[in-house]
Amino acid sequence: xxxxxxxxxxxxxxxxxxxxxxxxxxxxxxxxxxxxxxxxxxxxxxxxxxxxxxxxxxxxxxxxxxxxxxxxxxxxxxxxxxxxxxxxxxxxxxxxxxxxxxxxxxxxxxxxxxxxxxxxxxxxxxxxxxxxxxxxxxxxxxxxxxxxxxxxxxxxxxxxxxxxxxxxxxxxxxxxxxxxxxxxxxxxxxxxxxxxxxxxxxxxxxxxxxxxxxxxxxxxxxxxxxxxxxxxxxxxxxxxxxxxxxxxxxxxxxxxxxxxxxxxxxxxxxxxxxxxxxxxxxxxxxxxxxxxxxxxxxxxxxxxxxxxxxxxxxxxxxxxxxxxxxxxxxxxxxxxxxxxxxx
Numbered sequence: 001x002x003x004x005x006x007x008x009x010x011x012x013x014x015x016x017x018x019x020x021x022x023x024x025x026x027x028x029x030x031x032x033x034x035x036x037x038x039x040x041x042x043x044x045x046x047x048x049x050x051x052x053x054x055x056x057x058x059x060x061x062x063x064x065x066x067x068x069x070x071x072x073x074x075x076x077x078x079x080x081x082x083x084x085x086x087x088x089x090x091x092x093x094x095x096x097x098x099x100x101x102x103x104x105x106x107x108x109x110x111x112x113x114x115x116x117x118x119x120x121x122x123x124x125x126x127x128x129x130x131x132x133x134x135x136x137x138x139x140x141x142x143x144x145x146x147x148x149x150x151x152x153x154x155x156x157x158x159x160x161x162x163x164x165x166x167x168x169x170x171x172x173x174x175x176x177x178x179x180x181x182x183x184x185x186x187x188x189x190x191x192x193x194x195x196x197x198x199x200x201x202x203x204x205x206x207x208x209x210x211x212x213x214x215x216x217x218x219x220x221x222x223x224x225x226x227x228x229x230x231x232x233x234x235x236x237x238x239x240x241x242x243x244x245x246x247x248x249x250x251x252x253x254x255x256x257x258x259x260x261x262x263x264x265x266x267x268x269x270x271x272x273x274x275x276x277x278x279x280x281x282x283x284x285x286x287x288x289x290x291x292x293x294x295x296x297x298x299x300x301x302x303x304x305x306x307x308x309x310x311x312x313x314x315x316x317x318x319x320x321x322x323x324x325x326x327x328x329x330x331x332x333x334x335x336x337x338x339x340x341x342x343x
């Protein structure tokens with residue numbers, strides 16, 4: 001049912017890619033094995049009919065051992081599931097559309113007052129399949145979803161001339177052309193690559209959990225401007241803060257001198273990172289040429305200070321009486337922040 005509501009959140013291309021991935025997962029195929037197009041088309045048509053039948057339907061409660069739970073009652077369900085080596089995640093994703101999944105629990109960690117649940121094979125999932133996500137003090141890292149995501153990115157033709165990714169894969173002992181030509185023969189190295197890079201992704205979620213600069217402004221703005229450019233910018237701002245703060249991914253990479261993982265981060269940057277984090281590429285180039293991590297750490301601190309100023313200004317805007325007018329607030333944010341970025 002979550003997948004039924006998510007269809008409209010993606011472009012046509014994005015939806016088709018996610019449907020293809022969902023087909024592979026449902027049929028037990030590894031990420032690199034392509035199904036027959038006719039089989040996928042028939043499956044999509046059947047799915048569409050099922051989802052259309054669910055249009056407007058109310059969410060049904062979940063039952064476990066005779067007890068009934070709301071679909072978003074994550075804490076209560078996990079209290080019962082974790083002892084069974086299972087973990088359940090549910091929440092509101094992009095566009096405030098629900099998302100949910102259930103997977104085998106591979107590992108539990110504690111860090112900075114947070115609980116990190118690392119999932120193995122998944123028993124239920126939807127179209128979104130974010131590789132890692134946070135809900136309050138709880139972080140999910142989804143190994144299976146991450147492997148699908150990585151393979152889809154690596155097999156994208158635009159990645160084949162990406163210098164960042166070439167440098168990263170070289171550090172792991174293989175190259176993209178060989179992997180794409182004979183994926184079965186390189187699965188051990190691909191698995192090591194996916195496992196190593198998931199650690200950096202987890203640290204992004206830690207950074208997000210501990211970053212408070214956006215405060216209540218994030219939820220208020222998200223609620224007022226769903227499915228807009230403003231939502232996309234706001235979510236990217238939140239992600240960028242998580243990347244560069246004292247607990248986030250970039251700090252983790254700098255402290256561990258993890259050059260390969262830094263290259264992966266650069267290769268897989270969301271499009272808006274080029275606008276919100278323009279200092280990163282020159283800092284990476286300097287590090288690559290000189291081998292000195294100090295300037296990158298200085299750049300990280302400068303970016304963090306700048307983004308936190310933006311976060312504070314957003315809260316100041318919400319505190320102004322004019323912000324009660326949705327049109328005024330939208331125009332003000334776009335004029336101050338999106339227009340200078342060309343958005």
